[in-house]
Amino acid sequence: MCEPSSGKCVACVKSSECAADPSKPVCVANQCAACSSNSQCSERGGSGAGVCATTSGKCVGCVTSSDCVGDADGGVDGGADGGVVAGFCNTTTNQCVGCLKSRDCSDPSKPICGTSQTCVACGSQLASVDGCTTKNTTLPVCKAAAGTCVECGGDSDCKTSATPACDTANKCVECVQSSHCKNTSAPVCDTSAEHCVQRLN
DSSP states (O other): EEETTEEEEOOOSSSSGGOOOOTTOEEEEEEEEESSHHHHHHHHHHSSSSEEEETEEEEEESSSGGGGOBBTTTTSTTTTTTOOBBOEETTTTTTEEEEESSOOOOOOSSSSTTTTTEEEOOTTSSOTTTTHHHHHHSEEEETTTTEEEOOOSSSSGBBBTOOOOEESSSOOSSSGGGGGGOOTSSSSTTTTTTTTEEEOO
């Protein structure tokens, strides 16, 4: 590059010209060098590489999750997710991502941290087959039609004798029909209360 004030040919005049070697991403005294501060990386322009990883001297997307606060999309998948908030740092790739583990996913309709490191519906192609069980043992079953984690999908998922029936809200309850009531002193199911009673009033 030509340094205009001196008329000399130099390695660089600005940091955006230091693209050949990722370990020397900033221009210091007309030489491409390792970064030492976030401000140097920010001056390079562009997106997703405004943080200085001082151990490697590279400009990266993040070093810790605090670098990702308020980061929309952050390089998770090139923007195809519509601007998901990427609030967690993948310290292997130094990119801000939507999640690291399923516990990071708070939207019930997207409860699992998928292989793309965004929160996805359970039962989807990007989600672990046992994602619901791994995330929360109290909601271990995937309701695939809705993509949500629920307590039960059928009676076989209800393991205790006190709540052997799975209701329409996918919760284990005492009964949804009288066949669930095994105690002869309360053989009838009050379906409105999902409770076994002696008889209906």
